[in-house]
Amino acid sequence: MKKFVLFLAAFVALTGLEAFLRNLIGAYNYQIVILVGINIILAVSLNLINGVTGQFSIGHAGFYAVGAYTCAAFVFYVGPSLRAITTFLPRVGQDAVLLLTGLSAGAIAAAIAGLAVGIPSLRLRGDYLAIVTLGFGEIIRVFILNIDAIGGSRGFSGIPQLSNFFWVYLLVLLTILTVRNLIRSSYGRAFISIRDDEIAAEAMGVDTTRCKVMSFVISSMFAGIAGGLFGHFTMYLHPNSFLFTTSFYLIIMIVVGGLGSIEGAIVGAALVTVILEVFRSFGSFRLVNFAILLVLIMIYRPQGLFGKGYGYS
């Protein structure tokens, strides 16, 4: 009951903020706030596989892309008929139905992609797993580049703007709650045991392959949701937004925040996104200085801000 009240309060707060946040902080800052939210979903979900389960994946951008394109394509092609069915609803309600069905489609597609990638690759470990996930991410991107129905190399335009502060942060909350509860459940304990010692976990009866794949699929699913929100905010998608450098930035977020910690992933995502914007005052030296900052953080505090020093073997 208490939780329900809390959730209701958050819901009301989000609705209230959505009403005047854009006017309060200006369109530019509003955009940054949205990006922070999307990156939090991505970082928290990536943290589940990299930090909690200890399987080093650097192909998250691939699932992000699958979700973004599926959701956008669903709304673009199926959306009009769905709107026709739901004409009895007010405009806001129609948008909500459209966005939620689109996000579900994106999440399911990304989860299926995660399953297809996870089952073969999670037999590998460490650097081999890392490079294979990176490879799959690039394969996904190149295939998207070759599908003409979703724009191919021209990019996918004509996506309606459906996501806003309310939806992004509602899903941020849902992601955090789901991942937190998952980690506290018996499955989450099994994930952690795999990270700490895979052989010991197996000896204790943990079905390691199943757990790894499960963690990977859930992680991909949330990446897909983030993708859907992203596409319906920017109203345009291009395969180059999903290069392996995007995966690198996500890894940077969770490592700077501290691997294996949800707070770390949230702070890391917010920090990296905001720093990249603040550094615009350095003009063309923005990324040079960001890179140096990153190197120095890692040299002086390798466990990240909230981390306890989990690495990968």
Added chain:
Amino acid sequence: MATFLQQLINGISQGSAYALIALGYTMVYGVLRLINFAHSDVYMFGAFMGYYLANTQVMRASVGTSALSAVVILLAAMGLSAGLGILIERFAYRPGRGVTRFVLPFWFGIVGAAVGQLLQGTIPALAVGAAVGILVGLGLEKAGLRPARQNSRLALLIIAIGVSLFLENGGQQVFGADPKFFPQIIPTHLLDIGPLRIDSQKLIVFGVSIVLMVLLNLIVNYTKTGKAMRAVSFNLDAAKLMGINTDRIIAFTFALGSALAAAGGILVSLLYPRIDPLMGVMPGLKAFVAAVLGGIGNITGAMLGGLILGMAEVMAVGYGQSTYRDAIAFIILVLILLLKPTGIMGKGMGEKV
């Protein structure tokens, strides 16, 4: 048949360039267990050094006519890139092994120079900025700000990504973001052999790569330093206990790998003369795939992996869909790793309980 042979030659020359870059990845992985993402940018740096050397007053007269000048350019660029490799190792990777001095002054100096350049845009401003940065860094270091004693492998990997970002964006500042055209430092001829028409540049790329790889094999297998390299890559701690100066060997490995990457950069620029600061990203990634393909840490494997990858890519583009070119390397990688998870020539490490 003739087209096939033609494609084979293209594949071999492309593959030998991949192999040269892959060697640096695999050697560094051997000694540090680190995927050195900055390696692809050393390749870019090498190509740009070649470009600037060829455009110097001394060189301009003889470029394109004498083979000697081409050799001088190649060797000088290799030397400069080896220096860059040593710098990267010293100031980015070595602090994690407990070396604490001059790290902050180095990086703060660069930030200071960037700020100076931003504010004034003149050389004195740049120098003053750098000096201020170095002094601040020295002060912080005196005040007791020391790097963490031990870095996890993950932290090292993020540092490598950071250095790569730094070199790419720094390159865009220093060299300019717009593409440049690499001069023909060796005159090109078309050779007709039977039904085949071969570009002499392709033969040169292949020949130089082979010579460099043979040299590398000699260094690694028949010199004392090479023996030390193999020892470090076999077991770093044991090598240290046997009296090997492991830091020096690691620096030497970086120098060697970077020199080969620079050679790769110049050779590829002979075939595809368009160079820009981001040119290393894709070839670097593919060369790394080649190294994993052959079994990372294994020098012969890297050469083999590079050749396989080059051929597969050229064949796939020649006979199939060129738009899928960038995916092919990864599809091959996935297939081979699923069949043999340690790469073609890699040895399994076994599970320790």
